[in-house]
Amino acid sequence: VRTIDWQDGHIVAIDQTRLPAELAVLHIHTVDELIDAIKRLAIRGAPALGVAGALGVALAGGNRELAQRLKAARPTAVNLAWGVDRVLSRPDALVAEALSVLGEDVTVNRALSQRGADWLLDRIGPRVDVQTHCNAGALACVEWGTALGVLRALQERGALSHVYVDETRPLLQGSRLTAWELTQLGIPHTLVADSAGASVIARGLVNAVVVGADRVAANGDVVNKIGTYPLALAARRAGIPFVVAAPESTVDVATPTGADVPIEIRDEAELTHLAGTRISPKETRALNYAFDVTPAELVTVIVTERRTLAPDAAAPAATRA
Amino acid sequence: VRTIDWQDGHIVAIDQTRLPAELAVLHIHTVDELIDAIKRLAIRGAPALGVAGALGVALAGGNRELAQRLKAARPTAVNLAWGVDRVLSRPDALVAEALSVLGEDVTVNRALSQRGADWLLDRIGPRVDVQTHCNAGALACVEWGTALGVLRALQERGALSHVYVDETRPLLQGSRLTAWELTQLGIPHTLVADSAGASVIARGLVNAVVVGADRVAANGDVVNKIGTYPLALAARRAGIPFVVAAPESTVDVATPTGADVPIEIRDEAELTHLAGTRISPKETRALNYAFDVTPAELVTVIVTERRTLAPDAAAPAATRA
Numbered sequence: 001v002r003t004i005d006w007q008d009g010h011i012v013a014i015d016q017t018r019l020p021a022e023l024a025v026l027h028i029h030t031v032d033e034l035i036d037a038i039k040r041l042a043i044r045g046a047p048a049l050g051v052a053g054a055l056g057v058a059l060a061g062g063n064r065e066l067a068q069r070l071k072a073a074r075p076t077a078v079n080l081a082w083g084v085d086r087v088l089s090r091p092d093a094l095v096a097e098a099l100s101v102l103g104e105d106v107t108v109n110r111a112l113s114q115r116g117a118d119w120l121l122d123r124i125g126p127r128v129d130v131q132t133h134c135n136a137g138a139l140a141c142v143e144w145g146t147a148l149g150v151l152r153a154l155q156e157r158g159a160l161s162h163v164y165v166d167e168t169r170p171l172l173q174g175s176r177l178t179a180w181e182l183t184q185l186g187i188p189h190t191l192v193a194d195s196a197g198a199s200v201i202a203r204g205l206v207n208a209v210v211v212g213a214d215r216v217a218a219n220g221d222v223v224n225k226i227g228t229y230p231l232a233l234a235a236r237r238a239g240i241p242f243v244v245a246a247p248e249s250t251v252d253v254a255t256p257t258g259a260d261v262p263i264e265i266r267d268e269a270e271l272t273h274l275a276g277t278r279i280s281p282k283e284t285r286a287l288n289y290a291f292d293v294t295p296a297e298l299v300t301v302i303v304t305e306r307r308t309l310a311p312d313a314a315a316p317a318a319t320r321a
Numbered sequence: 322v323r324t325i326d327w328q329d330g331h332i333v334a335i336d337q338t339r340l341p342a343e344l345a346v347l348h349i350h351t352v353d354e355l356i357d358a359i360k361r362l363a364i365r366g367a368p369a370l371g372v373a374g375a376l377g378v379a380l381a382g383g384n385r386e387l388a389q390r391l392k393a394a395r396p397t398a399v400n401l402a403w404g405v406d407r408v409l410s411r412p413d414a415l416v417a418e419a420l421s422v423l424g425e426d427v428t429v430n431r432a433l434s435q436r437g438a439d440w441l442l443d444r445i446g447p448r449v450d451v452q453t454h455c456n457a458g459a460l461a462c463v464e465w466g467t468a469l470g471v472l473r474a475l476q477e478r479g480a481l482s483h484v485y486v487d488e489t490r491p492l493l494q495g496s497r498l499t500a501w502e503l504t505q506l507g508i509p510h511t512l513v514a515d516s517a518g519a520s521v522i523a524r525g526l527v528n529a530v531v532v533g534a535d536r537v538a539a540n541g542d543v544v545n546k547i548g549t550y551p552l553a554l555a556a557r558r559a560g561i562p563f564v565v566a567a568p569e570s571t572v573d574v575a576t577p578t579g580a581d582v583p584i585e586i587r588d589e590a591e592l593t594h595l596a597g598t599r600i601s602p603k604e605t606r607a608l609n610y611a612f613d614v615t616p617a618e619l620v621t622v623i624v625t626e627r628r629t630l631a632p633d634a635a636a637p638a639a640t641r642a
Contacts, residue, residue, distance in 0.1 A: 020600075020601065020602050164608075166516070167490070167592060168516075169488070169490060169514045169515065169516060170514055172595070172600055175592070175593070175600050175601040175605075176600055176601065179601040179602050179605040180601075180602050182605075183602040183604045183605060189605065189606075190605075190606050190607060190608045191589075191592050191593065191601055191605055191606070191607040191608070192592070192607065192608050192609075192610070193490045193491055193515070193547060193548070193592060193609070193610075194490065194514070194515050194516040194548075195487070195489075195490060195515040195516070195547045195548025195551065195613075196547050196548070196608070196609075196610050196613070197551075198550050198551040198554065198613070199547065199550060199610055199613040199614075200608075202550065202613075202614070226514060226516045226517050226520065227514070227515075227516025227517070229519050229520060229523065229555075230516065230518075230519040230551035230554065230555060233519065233551065233554040233555060233558060234550075234551060234554060237554060268512075271488060271496070271512050271513070271514060272496070272512065274493070274595065274596055275595055275596035275598070277596070279341075279493055279496050279497055280341065280496040280497065280500040280501075280512055281341050281500055281501050281504040283504045284496075284500040284503075284504060284510065284512055285510075285511050285512070286511060286512040286513065287485075287511045287512070287513050287517070287521075288513075288514070288517075289513070289514075289517050289520055292516075292517070292519070292520040292523075293520075293523070
C-alpha cells in the first residue's frame with residue numbers, strides 16, 4: 001500500500017496519526033480535507049507533502065486560490081510548494097503532471113537511496129550502524145523512503161547492522177512510524193529518547209547518522225525535524241559522518257541559508273499535555289519548534305537522486321566527502 | 322514544606338510522581354518503603370537522595386545489610402551512597418548525624434547558589450537568560466535547589482530574565498516539576514521539547530546553560546540526567562557558558578572519569594508506552610539511559626558550596642572560568 005496515491009479522481013492516504021495501532025486509509029475529495037490532513041500530520045514527510053501538493057492541485061482543478069491555501073498549510077518543507085507549483089505550471093494536463101510527480105517520487109527515492117548506500121559502504125562498510133531521527137521512510141514519501149530508503153538499500157546488500165531511532169517528541173514519529181516500518185522490514189532497531197541520541201553516538205554504538213530533510217538551503221544548511229541539530233553536533237564530536245538523504249525537490253536554491261527558512265511553531269498543547277491530560281502547570285507556556293537548522297559545516301554529505309553534495313568544506317578530512 | 326524531612330521517627334517526603342496535579346506526602350517507616358520510593362522516583366534528585374540515604378540509615382537503626390540495599394537502589398548519583406556512609410560512620414548518633422545531613426543540605430545549597438549567581442553576574446550580568454534541564458530545584462533537595470537555587474539567587478537580585486526548561490523525557494521532570502517550581506516562584510519560563518534545547522541555545526534565546534549533577538568524576542566529567550550532554554555541545558558551539566551547580570557531596574574523587582560511572586538503564590516501557598498505552602510496535606525494544614556524561618572540557622564551571630571549579634582548561638577564554 002502506498003502512503004499517498006490517486007484513485008478514481010481523489011487522494012487516498014494512510015492516516016499517520018493512527019499508526020501503529022491501526023492502518024487506516026483516508027479518502028480525500030477536497031482541498032480543505034487535504035489541508036486538514038496536512039495540518040494534523042495525517043499526511044506528513046517532505047516528499048509526501050510534495051506529492052500531496054501536486055495531487056491537491058489536480059483535486060482543485062487548477063484553482064489558484066485553493067492552490068495558494070494548500071501551499072500555506074505547512075511552511076517549512078519546501079516540497080509542498082514545489083509540488084503545487086509544478087502542477088500549476090501544466091494547466092493543460094493537471095492530473096497527468098500530478099501522477100508524474102507521484103511516480104517520480106518512487107524512482108527518485110530509490111536512486112538517492114542507492115547513492116547513499118554506496119557512499120556509506122565506501123566510507124564505513126562493510127557493516128553500518130545508524131542513528132536516525134523522526135521518520136524519513138516510506139511513510140514520509142510514496143512508498144520507499146529517503147533516510148530509511150538508504151537503510152533499506154544497505155539491508156538489501158547485507159550491510160545494515162542496527163538502527164537506533166529517537167522517539168521524536170512531541171508527536172513520536174520515531175516510536176510510532178519509524179519503529180513500525182523497521183519492524184515491517186525486519187530491521188533490528190532500538191528506540192531511544194531524543195535526549196539519548198547524542199549518548200548513543202558518543203558511546204560508539206553507531207558509525208553514522210542518517211536523516212532526511214524538510215528543506216536544504218542554497219548554502220547547504222539543512223532544516224529537518226527538531227532534534228536533528230544536536231545529533232549533528234554529537235556526530236561531529238564523535239568523528240562520524242552526518243548524512244542527509246533527500247530528493248532534489250527538497251533543495252531550495254531560492255533560500256540562501258537556514259536562517260531564511262520559516263520554522264513552523266506548533267501548538268503548545270503538544271508539549272503541555274500528554275495523551276489529552278495537562279501535565280504542566282496551567283500557567284506554564286511552551287515553545288514548540290517543529291524543525292531546527294543544522295549548519296552546512298556540520299553536514300558531511302547530502303545525497304539526492306542526482307548528486308552527492310559535501311557542504312562541510314570546513315570539516316576535518318576524516319569526515320569530509 | 323520540605324521535599325524530604327524527618328518527623329516522629331520516620332521520613333516524610335513529597336511524592337514527586339504526583340506533581341503538579343497533586344501535592345501528596347509519603348510517610349515512610351521502613352527501608353523497603355524508602356527503596357521503593359527511590360526506585361519509582363517518588364524521591365529523586367541527587368541531593369535529596371543523599372538525605373534519603375542518611376535518613377534511611379537512621380530508619381534502619383544502623384543495620385548494615387539494609388544500608389547496603391539502600392545504597393544500591395539507584396546506581397548513578399553518588400550522593401545516595403555518600404549519605405548512607407556518612408551516617409553509618411556515626412553508629413553512636415545515627416539520628417543526630419542524619420539530621421545534620423538534612424540541615425546541611427539547605428545551607429550548602431544556599432551557599433552554592435550564591436556562588437553560582439555571583440559567577441553568572443560577573444560573566445554575563447546584568448540580565449541572565451537560562452536553559453536548564455530536568456529538575457535541580459527544591460524538589461531535588463530539601464528545600465532550596467542547586468541549579469534552580471542559582472536561578473532563585475539571581476531572581477532575588479533582580480537579574481533573572483527568563484528560563485527555558487526541557488520537558489525531560491521520559492518522566493517529564495521538566496514539564497512537571499521544574500515548571501511547577503518556577504510557577505510557584507513567579508519566574509518567567511517556557512517549556513520546550515528536549516530536542517529543542519539546542520535550538521534555543523543556537524538562536525540566542527539564552528546566554529547560559531545551568532544544570533545540576535548526579536555525579537562529578539575526579540577529572541571534572543559531569544554525569545547528569547540524559548539530555549544534558551547535547552546542551553553542553555550546543556552551548557560550546559554558541560560560545561555561552563555551561564554551568565553545573567552541585568554540592569561537594571556530588572563530587573566523587575574515587576571515580577576517575579565519567580566513563581567509570583555506572584549509568585542507570587531504566588525500564589524500556591518508559592519509552593515504548595505513553596500514559597499506560599503501548600505506542601511503538603510490540604517487537605520494538607528500547608534503550609532507556611537515565612543519565613549521560615558531559616566531558617569535562619565542555620563544562621565551563623562547576624560551583625559547589627566551597628569551590629568554583631573550571632574543568633574546561635581547553636576551552637576558549639571567552640567561556641572559561
